[in-house]
Amino acid sequence: MAGSVGRALGKLRWAGEAFAEGRLTTDAPESELLADARRWGIDPALLQDDDEEAGLWEINLPALEAFSVIGTQWRVLSLGEGRLLYTGLDYAAAAAGLALAGLAVPPDIWSDVQVIEAGALGALNRNRMS
Secondary structure, three states, X not given: OHHHOXXXXXXXXXXXXXXXXXXXXXXXXOOHHXXXXXXXXXXXXXXXXXXXXXXXXHHHHHHHHHHHHHOOOEEEEEEXXXXXXXXXXXXXXXXXXXXXXXOOOOHHHHHHHHHHHHHHHHHHHOXXXX
């Protein structure tokens, strides 16, 4: 995707999954590990998570902001017996939502939004097909 050239796509996919699973928050309580590190004077930066895809870089924030505005505009198929299949964002509704929010999304940011969408789709559809 054009906007993601030179960027770690995994971070954007992680953001989509975290959004879909309700893990995307800035007010999470401090972990016990970080609290202990602070108590004992250990630099918390030394305790970085080994999962390079977790978390988000500042450069990804414009795409995440745009996605958060349109994150309710999904196309969903009913498969019967209460099963749903998320097929992707409704791009016409997404364009309207972005315009109403006053957000101009250039093509490079839009391609990053699509990577977040792909991550969210994977999480939303996980275990829904069985």
